[in-house]
Amino acid sequence: MLRAQTIDATQTFGSQNVNSLQLLQQGWELYQKEKFAEAVKVLQQASQALESQGDKLNQALALNYLSLAAQQLGQWPEATKAIRNAITSLHADSLTLLQANSNTRAKEHTSVLAQAFNTQGQLQLALGQSEKALTSWEQAHNxxxxxxxxxGII
Known part of the structure; x- marks a missing residue:
């Protein structure tokens, strides 16, 4: 109960994004500890929170991690949906970056996009779609x- 009150209090003071990023970090740590089911739940929360805040880059990262965790659980539809949404979101965000002319942000964006293509390739290979996987990995390489x-190139 105290934890929930603390979260509500920090959100009141405008720290929503910090909490979302903490969820993202927590989800990634759960994934690394091979607690995939827990990671899926936390990363779903992180993705939803980041979406509501308009943080497309970190939302795409959360979706990428969500796809990886879902793959480990054999949840292929969930994994496919998550990585598709990540890549779609990143492509939509590309125009905004071009207009803003932000080199640092563009590099971060491209890095997350490359990671997403790698994840997509891994998923496609697991689903027996080797030619599609190769195309995804070529996109990641580029x-x-x-x-x-x-x-990343290696």
Whole structure:
């Protein structure tokens, strides 16, 4: 009960985004600890909260992680929906970035997009769609090359 009150109090003071980012971080940590079912729940909450705040980049990251966790559970429709929504959101956000001419934000955006393409490729391979997976990984490679991320290229 005290925890819920603390969250409500911080939201009252405009820290909603901080709480959303904490959910995102918590979900990723659960994924890394192989607590996939818990990760799915937390990442769904993070995605919804980030969407309501208009934070498309972090929402896409949450959806990417959600897809990874759902894949580990064999929840293929959920994994597919999450990664499709992540990539769609990132493509929609591209125009805004071009208009803002923000190089730092564009690099972050491209990095998350590359991660999403990698996740999509992994999902497609698991579903027996090897040619589609190869195309997704080529898109990831191109995105990583665009931002000179040599670790991602490999």
């Amino acid at each position: 995105a990583y090359t665009q931002i000179s991320d040599t670790a």
